């Protein structure tokens with residue numbers, strides 16, 4: 001797994017345990033079939049990730065309340081910040097489809113949560129932007145991040161592929177990610 005701006009072994013404190021992850025996978029009905037479907041989705045998406053990111057960035061850019069999170073406090077979009085995050089976002093698609101759900105993967109999920117929250121937003125890129133991404137938007141974006149993937153899978157699927165199974169697995173994987181990323185937002189041990 002490629003990790004950007006992050007050193008392993010440094011942040012494990014506060015990360016979710018393998019046991020908690022297992023129960024969360026049970027909660028989202030994530031099983032071996034989903035793992036296989038995600039792997040296949042990763043193969044189909046691999047050379048389309050730039051086009052997929054164009055769609056996602058187009059969506060964020062078209063919504064002022066979302067673009068704000070990539071902008072200065074005065075409201076000017078920060079091109080350098082958008083570009084740098086785009087590279088990490090593309091890598092996340094690959095990592096999500098290929099995830100082994102081990103300790104390094106878990107620690108990085110913790111880090112991505114921190115990078116959306118007050119704990120660490122802006123720090124990786126030294127951006128002069130908003131202090132945090134509202135958690136409600138993180139949850140809401142599960143929908144566009146999921147539904148926009150279908151045409152990319154359909155465009156490449158062969159007769160042996162089950163696009164619905166891949167879509168289901170992708171949805172579960174994104175919900176799982178956001179559930180993990182919510183941890184730095186949740187106070188008082190209620191996560």
Ligand code: HEM
Nearest residue numbers: 066069085088089092112115121122124133137138141142
């Ligand atoms: C399902 C929802 C979402 C997914 C899957 C997602 C995914 C990601 C990923 C993979 C990264 C890069 C992480 C890294 O550093 O390696 C990232 C960063 C970022 N995302 Fe999201 N995101 C989601 C929701 C949102 C929303 C709603 C916003 C609001 C505009 C947002 C704004 C940002 C910002 C500003 C960064 C850069 C954070 C920093 O390092 O300063 N994200 N996101």
